[in-house]
Amino acid sequence: MKDPAARPWRETKDGIALDIRLTPRGGRDGLDGVETLADGRVVLKARVRAAPTEGEANTALIRLLAGALKLPRSRLSIASGATARLKTVAVQGETAGLAAALAACLDRIT
Template sequence: MSNPAARPWRETKEGIALDVRLTPRGGRDALDGVETLADGRAVLKARVRAAPTEGEANTALIRLLAQEFGLPRSQVTLASGATARLKTIALSGNAAAIATMLETRLGAGRQTG
């Protein structure tokens, strides 16, 4: 398995905490791979067309992640970072199953930056 430090997620009691770097007004709604920040943390890069006003970009991010990961929106919530670019998203449910799905869809080895 890949180095866990290179994964933008960690298991929690409720499921998975996913670290995301969001670019609002990004021209399209898309996931752009995993990036390692200067401090060594891995984050999932995401962009949405929505503006960062009145929570529109956060709502678009949750919708995008639910769609990309095949999860109900009720299982995808903003845990922290409501007004920041760096956010933590809570994916509730079976942590092992969600981690396996993330590993398959994102692959910790597919890094940018």
């Protein structure tokens, strides 16, 4: 990650909250790096092949993130933005370990 201060997550009492901009029907499942939006928010860009119908894209996003972070899917959930492109994903667990795993994941894709 180029700017360590520009991280798309924040600590919560149960783990971390990860801000994501999801592109459904993106042609492939993958993480595309970090982006700063016009309003200054920093988000992780993700894309999935699934369509945004009946929660399919959200399910694919959870599967993608769980695999990238090497966590069980049960520890991840959509906290907000279930029907929007901009989402917040809650990741339950020990905060420092989750932040380290996310930083390592972002280093691999940027």
